[in-house]
Amino acid sequence: MSIAAHPHALDEPVVLEKTVVVSWKAPIAYAVFTVLLLLLVLFGSRDASTTFRLSAATDAVKLGDVTVPAVLTGWVTVILLAILTVYSVILVQAKRRVPLWLTVVFALVFMFGFLTWAAAGSTIPVTGLLFGAVSLAVPLIYGSLAGVIGERVGVVNIAIEGQLLAGAFSAAVVASITRQPWLGLVAAMIAGVLVAFVLAAFSIKYFVDQVIVGVVLNVLVVGLTSFFYSQVLVANAATLNTPPRFDRIPLPLLSDIPIIGPVLFRQTVIVYLMYIAVALVYIGLFHTKWGLRLRAVGEHPQAADTVGIKVNRTRFWNVALAGAIAGLGGTFFTIGSGIAFNKEMTAGAGYIALAAVIFGQWDPIKATLAALLFGFASNLQNTLSVIGSPVPSEFMLMLPYVVTILAVAGFVGKSRAPAASGRPYIKS
């Protein structure tokens, strides 16, 4: 017997007529940035040339420097930005969306114009700028992977900050004692897992609000590490807080590619592990049994339960795994850079990582790109203060956070979190 008998096809998806909810967000933002650059060019006019250095003297393949006149470039970019802004206005008036590529083009043009203006009369080391961006993004990327796993399985992991800090501390101490950076790495992962265990126990077993547990954990880890730092590490700095560092290992061939090579393939083991981690988490989440079950638990825990998946056990162990990844990210601060542990040295990287999770729409690859953007903003501030740009350094220090706020505010409305993220699963 066949069931499909009716003229109205039941199987076609319900498609309602659509109109576009017009958003003026993009044109307004474009206009603001265009005016900003216009003001800089008008009133901060600096008659000099800017040089962009594309490769270092030691590189195998050398690219020449690019030199542009600051004033002329400034005017050209302002005009380009104005054209893009007008185009976006036309799009919105025609009830069409402003595409993402337009925003990317706009951002690149603006960045070029801004750098030319800010560095007039000096040289911008482009590879150095990008290399630093990748480096500074390392803890953010590890942190955001931890965040993605946590939220996808249904637990909001605010404790990333604490896990990074605990990882940095344990890595420094263990590596200093044993003189083995690898042991420091393992210690950092264990420290991250221990913090995660507390988060998991309270939020999954005792249904305590996940955000509150996370924040309290962060404060706890700050307190503990600061205490041990000032009471123990300072007095015994030579034995306990002089961590060895991972060496930079240039990958053969890959590291000789112009621009990309020096930026991506002359890094430490921690960065190479990160590339692997991003790929593994992505493939794992979307192409394996582990990921399918993990996402099911985070979207609709009851449905997962009815097919025999142990919801709370899945959540517990994946939160622990996320803790290990975040702890690993913490090693960047100490053994990754060869720097001694210091109080609160993560400086909010965990929270920025959380922002990257949301900006990256709970997708490991997109979250990685978001973290790279934040890393770039941080390193831009470093680079500009080194070459002595006229922008006040306090203002530049705000830059990564301003970028974070703009990015999250602009995109958060469009993306959809895992449906059960943040909600405990209470079986009646």
Next chain:
Amino acid sequence: MKLELRGITKRFGSLVANDHIDLTVEPGEIHCLLGENGAGKSTLMNVLYGLYQADEGEILLDAAVQHFAGPGDAMSAGIGMVHQHFMLIPVFTVAENVMLGHESTKAGGLLDVAAARARVKEISDRFGFDVDPDALIEDLPVGVQQRVEIIKALSQEAQVLVFDEPTAVLTPQETDELMGIMRQLRDTGKAIVFITHKLREVREVADRITVMRLGKVVGEAQPTASNAELASLMVGRAVELTVHKEAPTLHDEALVVTGLTVVDAIGQLVVNDVSFSVRGGEILAIAGVQGNGQTELTEAILGMQPRVEGSIVLDGKELAGRSIRRILDDGVGFIPEDRNEDGLVGEFTIAENLMLDRSTTKPFVKGANLQLRYLADFAREKVKEFDVRTPSIETKVGRLSGGNQQKVVLARELSRDLRLFVAAQPTRGVDVGSIEFIHKRIVATRDAGIPVVVVSTELDEVEALADRILVMYRGKIVGIVPGGTPRDVLGLMMAGEAPPAEDAVATEGVVA
């Protein structure tokens, strides 16, 4: 496979949800479990499915005692369940949902989606389901989602299939198709348990009927039993299944809606250019399958939707664009679709809930002070008038049964001076006894000359109350037909087909 439940008892604190239940289901039969909301049917099935552990009693499959620690055990023993609220993950594809929990993998631990796809295709073809394995669940109509639930159970070689209130979300046509599927499954030798409170369906499809009330089995019945017999067995007393109402006394046109369009956050026209009018003293029922814009339409009338175009005129005054407060003050009474979400504050007392939407002016508030004594008198009077069964007016509303909660909402709204009454799903999750009461009060409101709009997805309710019936489909009006239009016509309209010409006259007849 033969299923036997012996002396199943399940307690939640002092409440006995299942009291020594015995039930036998033979292979190749459809066994109906009939009972009101809260009779303990779903609890019993959750015990069977391993979601709850029984306090006493045992489950036997083919005479072997089973111990289910969780749904996984029940599934591998051959029990499949089609849940009332689908246990499907909306952002997964059909194939992913079917494979979840029993994934087969390829080399390297990668998911073997192709195998799952083939499995879906095979089952879908065998039963003529016509389901695309790669479609996302959230894009599928509920009828198809339900078939995915069935495929999920069948892919685990289930021999006992439990359908928990499966028709609640379906159009009449989809319901007929589901009945067909159930018969087909029965004929292949599956044992089927069909849980419902709808008498019509029971009589149509059941081979045997077991009736439950207040956690106990109160009797068995034959499919030949009449509606009245089944209903009195179910409720424990004789009930009036249809409200008695006189022909309406029509007054002037009161509510005129013209060109109403509601846009949701992602730009979909959830209500699309809708125009209708309601006269004083008539009930306009808005029928349609859940999710075709009825919710948004009522919310737009109440001013709860942010993106609204068109006009809503009540007694010559434009409501569109006004605040909810102003609209309530203009005399619009509203029973929201989900009373626990929008109608009541569960942690407030009955008295406090009765003054929720008049917390700004006399007589409940003078200056900044609540008039508690007045409120107490008022609450006592309304509890009596509306037959709310409660120990006291200080009882928290969350503790009441669905029927009594709804009577509190009804009491609050009907005790204001109304010029329009909008009731969305007024009897959803309400026991038969309270349905009778609520329907009488709605008809009484109409007879007082007030225009009434009732939104319902239950055709029984639409038939019982409507003077005219407006059918919505995908945000648009399919047609407006007189009350008493045959069910099969309404059913087709609910699936988007325009009504035959002679029925469409009502649109013109009343507006003119």
